[in-house]
Amino acid sequence: NTGAPAATPSKAPTGTFTPTPAATLTSGADVTPEPTPAPTDTPTPAVTPTFTPTPTFTPTPTVAPTKAPEPTKAPDPTKAPDGVVRATIVVSPGTSATRICQMCKDKGIIQSADAMLRYVIAHNLADEFLIGEFDLSSDMDFKAICEKMTGKKIN
Numbered sequence: 001n002t003g004a005p006a007a008t009p010s011k012a013p014t015g016t017f018t019p020t021p022a023a024t025l026t027s028g029a030d031v032t033p034e035p036t037p038a039p040t041d042t043p044t045p046a047v048t049p050t051f052t053p054t055p056t057f058t059p060t061p062t063v064a065p066t067k068a069p070e071p072t073k074a075p076d077p078t079k080a081p082d083g084v085v086r087a088t089i090v091v092s093p094g095t096s097a098t099r100i101c102q103m104c105k106d107k108g109i110i111q112s113a114d115a116m117l118r119y120v121i122a123h124n125l126a127d128e129f130l131i132g133e134f135d136l137s138s139d140m141d142f143k144a145i146c147e148k149m150t151g152k153k154i155n
Helices: 097-106 113-122 142-150
Strands: 085-091 132-137
Touching: 085 097, 097 113, 113 142, 132 142
Parallel strands: none
Antiparallel strands: 085 132
C-alpha cells in the first residue's frame, strides 16, 4: 500500500469525448494536465491539395529533316532474257584466289565460291590470275572462267 488514495472511476460526460494524455509525476510534484477544449459543432474545412504543373520545353525544328542519301551500289549483273547473268569481274594486284571466287559468286556468275576455289587449287591456278577486267557469264563453266582469267589453256 503506497498511502495514496485510490482513484475512483468517473462517468464520462455525454456528447463528444476527446481523451487527454495522462498526467506525469516529476520530482514528486503534481502536474495537472491542460484542460481539453470543448467540442464544437463547426466542421473543420478539408484541405484540398493543389497541383501546379511544371512547364516543359519542346524544341521546334528550324529545318525539316532530310533523308540520308542512299549509298552508291555497284551495278547489278545483267541478266539476259535467256536467264544468263553477265558481269565484269575486276582483279586488282594482290587479289587472292579466294576473293576472286567470291566475287564471281556475288555477281551471280557461279553458284559456289568454295567449289570454284577447289577447282582452282586442284589445277594449281591460285597464283595464276591476271590483273584486269574480265567479262564473264553464268553459262561459263569453271574451266572457261579460269582460262579467261589466267590466260592459260587448262586440260
